[in-house]
Amino acid sequence: MARSEEAENFFHAVYSAVQEIPPGKVTSYGHIAKLIGTPERPRQVGICLKHLPVDTTERFHHDNVPWQRVINAKGAVSPRSQPAGARNQAAALEAEGVTVTTGALGELMVDFGEFGWFPRVLPSEEGQGLGDSDEDGEEGSGEDES
DNA sequence: GTTATGACTTTGT
DNA sequence: GACAAAGCCATAA
Incomplete structure (x- = not known):
């Protein structure tokens, strides 16, 4: 039944979340x-x-959707099966002001400490999202765990 | 209608 | 700390 609508909602939610990503910042799929x-x-x-x-x-x-700001949990863009596409994504990120390092294996690793990572908190919003629940967070460099 | 793959992450050894 | 395997939903063949 509403599976289709649910799926659409899922897509919609993903796009909204990606759109919410501020410029100069990136987020991961998870x-x-x-x-x-x-x-x-x-x-x-x-x-x-x-x-x-x-x-x-x-x-x-x-x-409209900065899908290029979405990267994998490894902190690198996904080669998806096409290095050209991934490289293009990395180029777009660099154009945004994000520092991307090209690994010897062709892995496009994103350098965080330079711009910071998108807040990983749940704005407790759903549907409309886009809220500005700016959690602020810590941004400071070095927040990541390691 | 069924099988296989994919822009990934998490958990387990 | 690093490597390996499993799981999910949708599209394509």
Whole structure:
């Protein structure tokens, strides 16, 4: 039944979460998955971005959703099976002001300490999201754990 | 209609 | 600390 609508809602939530990402910052799939209420389904988040409509007539499209700011938990962009696409994503991130390091293996590792990581807290919002629940957080460099 | 793959993460050894 | 395996949903063949 509403599976289709649920799926659409899932997509919508992912796009909204990605749109909420401020410029100069990046987030991971698991993060968005958690934001939308599915911390156990990060894969679907990637699928959502993969199916991100390029049609500017849609509510969300490639030009409106900074999907490039979404990276994997390893702190590097996903090669997805096409280094060109990943590299393009890295180039876009650099254009945003994000420092991306190219590994010898062709891994595009994102350098955090330079811009900071997107807050990993749940604004407790759903649906509308976009709230400004700016948790502020710590931003300071070195927040990450390691 | 079924099988296989994918823009990943988490847990276990 | 590092490597390996399992799980999820949707698209494509």
